[in-house]
Amino acid sequence: MALIEREHLLTDLAGTYATAAAGQGRVALVDGGVASGKTRLVNAVAEVAAGDGALVLTAACSVAESMIALGVVGQLFHSLRAQTTSTGHLPLLRRDTGPAGDPDTPALRHADAQLLEDVCQVLLDVAADRPLVVLVDDVQFADSLSLQALLYLQRRIRFARVLLVLSGCVGARPEAAAFRAELTRQPHCRHLRLLPLSPDGVGRLLAERIRPEDARRFAASAHAVSGGNPMLVHALLDDALTGADGELAPTVGESFVQAALACLHRSDPRLLDVARALAIVGPSTSAGLVTGLVGLCAATTRQALGALAEAGLTEGHSYHHPAVRAAVLDDCPPPTQSGLRSRAARLLHEEGASAAEVAVHLVGVGEPAESWATPVLVAAAGEAVAGGAARHAVDCLELALRSTEDGRERAAVEAALVRVHWRGDPEAVPRHLSSLARAGRAGLLDEADTLLLARSLAWQGRYDEAAEVLSGVGDLSTHPDPDLGADHLATREWLRHCHPHGGDEPGDRGPDAAVDRAEEVLQRARPGDSLLVSVWHALRVLIHADHLDRAGDWCEKLAEEAEAHEITSWRAVLADVRAAVALCRGDLAAAERHARDALATMPPAAWGVAVGSPFAHLVLACTMTGQLARAEAVLRESTPAAMRQSLFWPQYLRARGVYYDAVDRRHAALADFQTTGQLAVDWGADHPSALPWRVDLARLYVRMGRPERARKLVTEHLALPGGDAPRAKGMGLRALAAAYAPKQRQVMLREAMDLLHASGDRHELAHVFADLSQTGHALGEFGRAKMMGAHALQLAEGCHAELLRRKLKPSDDNLDSGVAGARDGLATLTDAERRVVNLAARGHTNREIGDRLFITVSTVEQHLTRAYRKLKISTRTELVNIDPPRGARGARRRRVAPVGPPSGDKETTMRSDTT
Numbered sequence: 001m002a003l004i005e006r007e008h009l010l011t012d013l014a015g016t017y018a019t020a021a022a023g024q025g026r027v028a029l030v031d032g033g034v035a036s037g038k039t040r041l042v043n044a045v046a047e048v049a050a051g052d053g054a055l056v057l058t059a060a061c062s063v064a065e066s067m068i069a070l071g072v073v074g075q076l077f078h079s080l081r082a083q084t085t086s087t088g089h090l091p092l093l094r095r096d097t098g099p100a101g102d103p104d105t106p107a108l109r110h111a112d113a114q115l116l117e118d119v120c121q122v123l124l125d126v127a128a129d130r131p132l133v134v135l136v137d138d139v140q141f142a143d144s145l146s147l148q149a150l151l152y153l154q155r156r157i158r159f160a161r162v163l164l165v166l167s168g169c170v171g172a173r174p175e176a177a178a179f180r181a182e183l184t185r186q187p188h189c190r191h192l193r194l195l196p197l198s199p200d201g202v203g204r205l206l207a208e209r210i211r212p213e214d215a216r217r218f219a220a221s222a223h224a225v226s227g228g229n230p231m232l233v234h235a236l237l238d239d240a241l242t243g244a245d246g247e248l249a250p251t252v253g254e255s256f257v258q259a260a261l262a263c264l265h266r267s268d269p270r271l272l273d274v275a276r277a278l279a280i281v282g283p284s285t286s287a288g289l290v291t292g293l294v295g296l297c298a299a300t301t302r303q304a305l306g307a308l309a310e311a312g313l314t315e316g317h318s319y320h321h322p323a324v325r326a327a328v329l330d331d332c333p334p335p336t337q338s339g340l341r342s343r344a345a346r347l348l349h350e351e352g353a354s355a356a357e358v359a360v361h362l363v364g365v366g367e368p369a370e371s372w373a374t375p376v377l378v379a380a381a382g383e384a385v386a387g388g389a390a391r392h393a394v395d396c397l398e399l400a401l402r403s404t405e406d407g408r409e410r411a412a413v414e415a416a417l418v419r420v421h422w423r424g425d426p427e428a429v430p431r432h433l434s435s436l437a438r439a440g441r442a443g444l445l446d447e448a449d450t451l452l453l454a455r456s457l458a459w460q461g462r463y464d465e466a467a468e469v470l471s472g473v474g475d476l477s478t479h480p481d482p483d484l485g486a487d488h489l490a491t492r493e494w495l496r497h498c499h500p501h502g503g504d505e506p507g508d509r510g511p512d513a514a515v516d517r518a519e520e521v522l523q524r525a526r527p528g529d530s531l532l533v534s535v536w537h538a539l540r541v542l543i544h545a546d547h548l549d550r551a552g553d554w555c556e557k558l559a560e561e562a563e564a565h566e567i568t569s570w571r572a573v574l575a576d577v578r579a580a581v582a583l584c585r586g587d588l589a590a591a592e593r594h595a596r597d598a599l600a601t602m603p604p605a606a607w608g609v610a611v612g613s614p615f616a617h618l619v620l621a622c623t624m625t626g627q628l629a630r631a632e633a634v635l636r637e638s639t640p641a642a643m644r645q646s647l648f649w650p651q652y653l654r655a656r657g658v659y660y661d662a663v664d665r666r667h668a669a670l671a672d673f674q675t676t677g678q679l680a681v682d683w684g685a686d687h688p689s690a691l692p693w694r695v696d697l698a699r700l701y702v703r704m705g706r707p708e709r710a711r712k713l714v715t716e717h718l719a720l721p722g723g724d725a726p727r728a729k730g731m732g733l734r735a736l737a738a739a740y741a742p743k744q745r746q747v748m749l750r751e752a753m754d755l756l757h758a759s760g761d762r763h764e765l766a767h768v769f770a771d772l773s774q775t776g777h778a779l780g781e782f783g784r785a786k787m788m789g790a791h792a793l794q795l796a797e798g799c800h801a802e803l804l805r806r807k808l809k810p811s812d813d814n815l816d817s818g819v820a821g822a823r824d825g826l827a828t829l830t831d832a833e834r835r836v837v838n839l840a841a842r843g844h845t846n847r848e849i850g851d852r853l854f855i856t857v858s859t860v861e862q863h864l865t866r867a868y869r870k871l872k873i874s875t876r877t878e879l880v881n882i883d884p885p886r887g888a889r890g891a892r893r894r895r896v897a898p899v900g901p902p903s904g905d906k907e908t909t910m911r912s913d914t915t
Contacts (some may be wrong), residue, residue: 001390003037003040003041003044004197004201004204004205004230004892005195005197005198005201005204005443006037006040006041006194006520006569008565009030009041009192009194010041010044010045011596012190012192013028013030013041013042013045013048013165013190013192014045014048015553016028016163016190017045017048017049017052017131017133017163018135020131020157020160020161020163020536021049021052021054021131021163022161023159024158024188025157025158025159025161025162025163025164025188026157026162026163026164026188026190027154027157027163027164027165027166027183027186027188027189027190028163028164028165028166028187028189028190028192029166029167029180029183029184029189029190029191029192030042030165030166030167030192030193030194031167031168031169031191031192031193031194031312032167032169032194032195032309032310032671033169033194033196033229033307033310033312034169034229034263034264034271034307035230035231035259035262035263035266035311035313036194036195036196036229036230036310036311038167038168038194039137039138039167040233041167041194041325042135042165045133045165046133046135046165049131049133049163049785050133050755052129052131053130053131054130054132054133054163055080055083055084055126055130055131055132055133055349056081056133056135057076057079057083057123057132057133057134057135058075058076058135058136058137059072059073059075059076059078059135059136059137060075060078060136060137060138061136061137061138061140061142061168062138062164063141063268063269063570065141065143066142067143067144067786068143069146070115070119070145070146070149071143071146071147072136072139072141072142072143072146072147072150073119073145073146073149076123076134076136077122080126083127088569098484099388105272106879110737111143111885112148116145116148116149116152117150117152119149119153120149120152120153120156123153123162124156124157127157127160128161129221129725130161130309131161131162131163132160132162132163133163133165134153134162134163134164134165135163135165135167136150136164136165136166136167136267137167137168138167138168138169139166139167139168140168140169140268141168141268144488150164150166150183151179151182151183154183154189155186156546157188158188164237166183169267169268169307171518177377177398178769187343188440189251195228195611196227196228196229196310196312197223197228197229197230197233198223198228199219199220199223200219200893201224201228202222202226202228202233203215203216203221203232204218205233205234206218206219206222206233206237206678209237210237210248211236213890214248216323217248217613218237218248218249218250220239220620221249221250222236224320225250225252225256225320225321225365226320227310227314227315227320227718228312228315229263229311229313230254231259231262231263232259232260232312234259235255235256235259235260235708236250236251236252236255236256238253238255238256239251239253239254239255239256241279242255251323252321252323252764253432254294256321256324257323257324257327260324260328261327261328261331262903263311263312263313264313264328265539267311268304268307270294270296270304271304271307271308272907273294273296273304273307274294274296274301274304274308275291275313275314275608276328276329276336276337276340276525277290277294277309277324277344278290278308278314278317278318278319278328279319279325279326279328279329279330279332279334280337280340280341280344280361280364280716281293281344281348281361282317282318283316283318284317284357285317286317286363286650287305287317289344289347289348289351290305290317292343292347293340293343293347294519296688296854297705298724299685300641303703304854305317322495326588330554330799337364338365338366339361339714340362341361341364341365342361342365343758345358345362345365345369345373346659348361349372349373349376349624350369352643354383354386355377355380355741356380358373358376358380359377359381359396360380361377361378362376362377362396362399363377363396363399368399368400368402368403369399369403370403371403371404373399373400373403374400374404374409374413374574377396377397377399377400377403377414378396378397378400378413378416380393380396381393381394381396381400381420382394382395385420385423385528388422388565388566390424390425390566391424393420394417394420394421394425397416397417397420398417400413401413401417406748407442407444408440408444411436411437411439411440411444411743412446412449413447413451414432414435414436414439415436415449415452415453415547415634417432418432418433418436418452418453418456419452422532422569423565423566423567423568423569423570423684424566424567424568425568425711426568426569426572426602426606427603427605427606428823429456429459429460429606430460433453433456433457433460433462433826436453436456437448437453437457437465437469440453440469440472441468441469441472441703443472447476447479447484448484448487450469450470450473451470451473451484451487451488451491452464452469452496453466453469453819454469454470454491455491455494455495455533457469457532458494458495458609459494459498459608459609459610460497460608460609460642461498461608461609461640461641461642461643461645461646462642463495463498463642463645466495466498467495470491470492470495473488475488476488477489477507478619486534487531487534490531490533490534490537491531491533492836493534494533494534494537495633496643496906497533497537497646497647497648498609498645498646498647498648499645499646500647500683500685501683511545511721511722514541514545515541515542515545515547517538517541518537518538518539518542519538519542521534521535521537521538522535522539522558523540523616525538525554525558526561527558527562527565527567528562528565528567528570532569533571534721534793535558535570535573536573536577537557539551539554539555539577540577540580540690542554543577543580543581543584543689543690544687544690545689545722545725546584546689546725546726546727546728546759547730547761548581548584548585548759551577552578552581555574555577555578555581558570558574559571559575559578567600568601568602569606571596571601571602572598572601572602572606572614573598573602573610573722575594575595575598575601575614576594576595576598576613576614576617578590579591579592579594579595579598579614579617579618579621580613580617581810582594582621583617583620583621583758584689584727584761585761585762586761586762586763586764586765586766586795586799586801587762587799588621588624588625588758588763588799588800588801589621589625589799589800591617591620592621592625594617594621595614595617595618595621596618598614599614599618608640608642609640609642609643609645609646609648610646610648611640611643611648612639612643612646612648612649612651612652613648613651613738614655615634615635615637615639615652615655616648616651616652617654617655618631618634618657619631619635619655619656619658619659620655620658621632622634623658623662623803624657624658624763624801624802624803624804625659625800625802625803626802626803626805626806627802628659628662628663630657631659631662632659635656635659637725639652647683647685649679650675650676650679650680650683650685650691650693651690651691653672653673653675653676653679654673654676654691654693654696656672657669657670657671657672657673657676657693657696658696660672661696661699661700661867662803666700666704668702669696669700670697673693673696673697675695676691676693676696677691677693677694677697680693686720687720688718688720688722688728688732689722689723689725689727689728690726692731692913693719693843694713694714694716694717694732695713695714695717695731695732695735697710697713698710698711698713698714698735698736698738698739699735702735702738702739705741707738707740707806708739710735710738710739711739711740713735714732714733714735714736714739715736716734717732717735718732718736725759726755726756727755727756727761727764729752729755730755730756730759730761730765730768731756731761731764731765733748733749733751733752733755733765733769734748734749734752734756734764734771736748737749737752737771737775738771742775742778742779743779745771745775746772746775746776746779749768749771749772749775750843750844751773752768753765753769753772753843755767755843756768757842762795762798762799763795763799763801763804765795766795766796766799766801766804767792767793767804769789770788770789770790770796770807770808771794772784772788772792772843773775773785773786773787773788773789773792776788783876784843787841787843787876787879788843789808791841791843792804792808793808793844794807807857825870825871826871828870829867829870829871830864831865833863833866835853836849836853836863836864836867837862837863837864837867837871837879839852840864840876841878841879846861864876875906
């Protein structure tokens with residue numbers, strides 16, 4: 001192999017040897033960074049000298065032998081003995097030399113001086129017969145007495161046939177400065193320095209092992225990673241060749257990392273100390289901080305930093321590659337690393353570094369820190385939370401908790417820890433509540449932390465403790481901090497939800513006011529910063545008021561933020577709310593998916609008493625989609641006993657009743673619906689949309705042959721505040737219709753159809769169409785019944801209502817092959833024709849269509865005739881395959897008149913002309 005970018009140095013050394021062989025002794029100091037090729041260069045000149053007949057004596061120094069007096073001289077004499085028969089030098093090595101001594105001490109004992117003189121004389125006698133080359137590698141590790149021997153020899157070879165070649169990183173050890181100064185001041189000393197390879201040199205080195213074109217492509221990036229260190233270049237190529245499956249590319253792998261560690265371990269130990277310090281503190285450090293960490297003087301630190309850079313490992317205070325930094329950290333013994341981190345934390349704190357920077361090292365140590373560290377760790381946790389690093393925030397706060405004995409400080413830290421756990425690991429919250437409750441009773445918590453504790457205790461079903469804690473803060477409604485007052489109100493509402501005791505829902509006396517307040521809460525909401533329970537309550541208010549679009553939009557927006565910041569509790573609760581919205585829209589597959597997401601994001605144990613909500617939504621979705629075994633499996637899941645005292649219990653009971661009804665366990669369903677209703681009334685939570693238990697009971701009573709009881713329940717349902725909302729009224733009218741004769745039933749079902757169409761509940765709408773189909777058959781209106789059945793089937797299939805679909809049969813097994821073309825014809829209809837077709841497709845007679853659109857029956861017939869021709873159909877029944885009814889998302893709410901006694905009269909409902 002060629003000495004790339006070292007050829008001129010070999011030429012220089014060869015000339016220096018020739019001069020020495022001619023009787024003019026010379027000294028060559030070959031200096032350079034770690035693994036820069038010094039050994040290879042001196043070995044090359046040794047080969048030149050040996051080929052010329054010179055005697056070459058070699059010695060290799062090491063840290064392990066640096067304290068052995070005359071260790072290097074001993075190696076040279078053993079090399080001499082191996083190549084000659086001379087034994088006259090052996091008595092020299094048996095003399096008592098004492099300790100290795102201090103290289104900075106210029107004075108030598110008389111005995112040592114005599115010994116060194118004798119050593120030099122032996123070597124000079126050898127040189128009298130033939131040229132002598134003395135090679136000492138890694139001279140920076142030589143023992144002090146051997147260094148003195150080499151200086152003795154240097155001063156006595158001026159007119160001898162001797163070449164003394166010393167190689168190593170001489171500048172890496174400050175104690176060798178005197179040696180180097182003495183060595184290089186002599187006129188017959190040559191100082192040769194090996195520099196890192198240039199990018200072109202790296203390319204030439206690579207070309208010795210790979211194709212030239214590959215070497216050219218590889219060279220620039222390889223130089224950037226290796227810094228031009230030949231050993232690192234070879235290691236980089238080894239890694240690239242190992243993982244190459246196509247074009248070569250620099251790959252930092254095991255070979256490179258091990259080569260980098262080898263560079264450090266074969267150099268001065270203090271270089272390794274500095275390297276470890278850099279790995280600990282990172283690129284933002286300063287030379288002064290490194291000096292303080294490793295306990296060196298500033299000059300030594302600067303020299304070590306320079307040596308690391310020259311070795312191709314660092315640039316400035318940064319490692320060329322993070323894998324090398326990671327390897328240096330892994331290679332650092334734990335006690336050493338802990339010591340460095342502890343010193344780094346204190347030094348950084350004293351220098352005014354940020355809390356985050358200091359905390360990294362405190363957490364890295366892991367042991368309880370000094371008192372000054374607690375506020376630093378708390379501040380760093382706050383920064384970590386803001387940056388989305390909840391796990392690091394927990395580490396900071398847990399260490400802060402272990403590092404202080406002050407009661408008030410501990411309480412504040414633990415409260416902060418609970419807040420962070422609510423974001424990323426809600427399951428961890430309960431283990432802190434007992435100690436926080438004790439701190440609260442001792443008066444060690446501020447108002448905000450007290451409210452947090454009360455909410456968390458209530459979430460876990462510990463209502464009595466929550467109420468006791470909350471009573472300690474008094475009335476905060478007039479507190480100067482409006483956010484604190486709002487938090488206090490939200491906490492009271494949450495406690496009531498977790499343990500209702502009758503009366504009206506606080507703040508919900510007027511539906512419109514409740515919706516306005518909910519919107520206000522949501523507009524201010526920020527995941528992680530706002531109260532989750534307050535946002536959850538606001539979203540429920542929108543859902544119960546039939547503002548499904550608004551609730552869905554807010555869920556979408558807040559869920560994106562919660563996902564971006566990885567806030568587990570918010571993601572889970574918002575998924576549960578999405579399930580509720582999907583159920584109200586009749587999107588059963590989405591409801592099941594969101595409910596499962598809610599329980600997967602935050603496991604049941606973390607939900608506390610609130611687990612009743614996702615369980616209820618999942619049971620309803622699975623039941624309606626016909627997955628009865630899955631619904632039963634959910635109902636077998638254990639729930640907290642305290643959930644029976646919360647408003648989540650009637651929600652859960654109602655879902656269980658729906659399941660029991662679906663599997664024909666009527667008495668069990670009856671009991672659950674009745675208990676749901678009793679609790680809803682007793683606890684002031686009787687809302688027709690949130691808990692339509694009267695509708696559930698009415699349907700059940702009809703099947704049990706008690707229509708009068710069903711009518712009474714539905715009448716009560718419709719009379720409740722919110723009972724006239726489209727969805728609530730539509731469900732009520734459908735249930736009420738079942739309790740009357742077919743002709744009267746048909747009128748109510750048609751009104752229910754309009755209401756549910758406007759509300760967007762496709763599942764309930766599918767049931768209405770199914771009921772209209774049955775009613776049509778009962779009245780002998782078989783064509784209309786067939787059309788209504790087809791509508792019901794399409795909707796049931798579209799919303800995955802498998803339970804309903806099984807009860808329906810297709811209205812026509814052989815659909816018109818021209819359906820696709822007919823749908824294309826929709827684009828050719830006029831607005832008037834489209835309105836008529838839309839109403840006809842929904843089962844209205846021509847007279848009813850005329851009444852709705854304020855046109856004559858003749859005009860209706862003309863519009864239908866032209867529409868049939870454009871759509872290429874011949875019967876009204878075929879319309880269902882062309883323009884199936886769909887829930888109108890965001891449809892304008894309609895004002896409807898109260899339901900009076902059933903009759904066959906024309907409907908009195910005031911309707912919009914937009915359908």
